[in-house]
Amino acid sequence: MSSNQKPNGKLPNCKKETPMRRCTITPENQIRSITGQFTKIMATLGLDLEDDSLKDTPKRVAKMYVNEWFSGLHPVLNFPRITTVENKMGYNQMLIERDIKVHSVCEHHFVPIVGVAHVAYLPKKKVIGLSKINRIVDYYSRRPQIQERLTEQIWLKLTELLGTKDVAVVIKAQHFCVIMRGIKDVNSSTITSKLGGSFENTEARSEFFNLIK
Secondary structure, three states: OEEOOOOOOOOOOHHHOOOOOOOOOOHHHHHHHHHHHHHHHHHHOOOOOOOOOOOOHHHHHHHHHHHHHOHHHOOOOOOOOOOEEEOOOOOOOOEEEEEEEEEEEEOOOOOEEEEEEEEEEOOOOEEEOHHHHHHHHHHHHOOEEOHHHHHHHHHHHHHHHHOOOOEEEEEEEEEHHHHOOOOOOOOOOEEEEEEOHHHHOHHHHHHHHHHOO
């Protein structure tokens, strides 16, 4: 028996949610408003908005923010369709999806976070379509983030969908707020992890970290 319902991106633990106020502005109106605001930023910086290379930049940025970089701020509109199926085969070993791309934005400076996520779970009654793990990672990445919260959000949503806490998430990423400004350290990376259920035990934890090396 398959489950093709379209759950939304709201999380079962509100403390782990991205800080937001209720927004009733449509994406189209968001694009229109951001275009106007970004026009003012560029003008304040002294850029010539009559130049043919720059005149459409405010709208390009606005569309990128709403439709791409921050599309994960719309939990009902943009959360991906998720497919889970009954674990009829009784598979009970670790399943790992490695090297899932992470493209996010630092909420402190609005510059990119780029890296990979490794996700594993031990199936109980349900298994999830493999590409859906990638889509969940991408969805929660598409909003202003800190890496710690992103890791928690992916873990929480997967535990909800799979009906088990036997889920592990590790993210390794570079933050351009570190690379391009401040300390300007181009070599450092940040690793965060969230391990629940059986992954908190030594044996499963060791197997997971060995397999993602």
